[in-house]
Amino acid sequence: MINQQRIIENFVAMVEIASVSSKEGKIRDYLLAEFSGRGLQVEEDQAGDLVNGESGNLLVKIPGVVDGEAILFAAHMDTVEPGEGIKASMEDGIIRSKGDTILGSDDKAAIAAIIEAVDVLRENKIPHGPLELLITVCEEQGLKGAKSFDFSRLNSVIAYALDAGGEPGSIIIQSPCQNEIEYKVYGKPAHAGMNPEKGINAIQAAAVALSSMPCGRIDQDTTCNLGIIEGGTARNIVADYCHIKGEARSLIRSKLDDITELLTNTFIDEVQKQGARAEVDIKFLYPEIKLSPEDRVVKTAVRAIESIGLIPRLESTGGGSDASIIHGAGIPCVNLGIGMSNVHTCDEYIRVADLIKDAQIVLSIIREVLKEG
């Protein structure tokens, strides 16, 4: 039922439209034309203004041809760099870029699969319940598009993001919540040679504090890292300022809270002991997904994947995605592997066979949900 030629053409057309985060205007126009050309209602929200980008998130609501529960499929239209001037080429059933850019299968493979599934439903008059499609912007920049979306506009009871790297069949049922942690240390400047005793060295105070803090893996659910350290103004001046950026993640919210509190209080106390002063800013980036094989959104995906002859694999991942935001907004959501490989590199590729499987998975989920209803 999948039209291989059509899904390839649509995918290639989309990846060749540059859509680096916040510059999604052209792909937005393409998608508006694709959806409205099919007689579907598309709404663009205000996310473009909120994130200073060219486009908002697109929401397509497809009424059910039969009664049933609404389900959401989500993908993002933006890409990382280098994403200008992409030329896709196909060899031996694999689609790649020319090697000097990314390909953009992350996440246009998902959009192509979703559109193909919609076409197959309509051509074959396959009964389905209400469908909601959310195509976000600025996913690659801290999930900003999804974060500015108003989820009260949706009716869906479960959601599937198609934005994971594993082979079709993989279902991400666990991903961490994350805090960004920024430390600022204020010391006192002085000439390093003439009167160092009059200064308070912010770098040294930070170093002492950091040396007494955990870094790396905390336990099986929890990690933390220090990623950036900057400070001082000149070799011969006692550094009066230092700033550090780090993060903490955990699959369990209370563990994230605990490690964040430890990393905050230890730092402030230890810096103070050195006579300097510290400020710590915590930014909550995204919530955790912690689903079990017994949860409905997972069971439906498992059945859908099995029923098309693929092997479902329940997995855990170390990062956030739009699925985190959707799930956190109260619609149980898993992220599905779509077969995109080496993403965020110029070696990115995807197999045509996987593009087709992705569309089949979308169709199969729609079928399963209708059966359950």
Ligand SMILES: [Zn+2]
């Ligand atoms: Zn992605």
